[in-house]
Amino acid sequence: MQTPPLARLYRASLPLALLGLALSSCGKPSSPPREVLPPVTETGLxxxxxxxxxxxWRALSANLFGPQAMRAHVFRTTGSGRGFEVSLSLTRQAPEGSEKYYPYPDSNISFFLPSVLAPGTFALDQAVTRPFPSEQGRYGLFSDYSTSPIGYYPTGTAQGQGQLVISRFDTVARVVAGTFEFTGQRDATLITITQGRFDISY
Incomplete structure (x- = not known):
């Protein structure tokens, strides 16, 4: 007995519908992802x-037209013997529709150092004011864009202190890598950042 045309059409379209359903669920976890910190490296990974x-908290940019997950800008300063101006931006933007599975789903960790000559330890203790990013001093900043108003937690306050350690500063291979920890303060609220690490090719 010959299969009716509508039944043939249904059978032909079923695999495509299942494929579409599978693709639409890609990138949207059904349970919280198990995230681990990347190892401490300094090879431009x-x-x-x-x-x-x-x-x-891992740097992540899961949306096609979202910001870069990490950026480093290294510029030679004009002052004699001042070295390089360094700014780092680490972005976390969770996959669209899956924000509830990611702590701080839309946030950023950034740093500004006005003068870097070589690898070393840099205290994040100079006061800065908005707007961010700011070139007023040496600081670290945690920004939480998922709150309204945006939550900015800079160092350079009474309890907002920390340090950035640059273990590799290679302007030939264009790699900057190191570790960090700091406490950012907004009014009476503190954000504590520990075990930070970055390995960026710029």
Whole structure:
């Protein structure tokens, strides 16, 4: 007996419908992802992460037209003997529709150092004011864009202090890598960043 045309059409379209359903669910976890910090490296692997208030935070840009997960800008300064101006930006943007599975789903960790001559330890202790990014001083900043108004937690306040350690500063291979930890303060609220690490090719 010959199969009716509508039945043939249904059978032919079923695999395509199932494929579409599978693709539409890609990138949307059904349970919280198990994130771990990347290892501490200094070979330009473009990896970064930290513990933010005791929770794993990894640089992530899961949306096609979203910002870069990490950026480093290194510019030679005009002043004699001042070295290089360095700014780092680590972005976390969770996959669209899956924000509830990611702590701090839309946030950023950034740093500004006005003068870097070589690898070393840099205190994040100079006061800055908005707008961010700011070139007023040496600082670290945690920005939480998922709150309204945006939550900015800079160093350079009474309790907002920290340090950035650059272990590799290679302007020939264009790699900057190191570790960091700091506390950012907004009014009476603190954000504690520990076990931070970055390895960026720029």
């Amino acid at each position: 473009n990896k970064a992460g930290a513990m933010v208030n005791g929770t794993v």
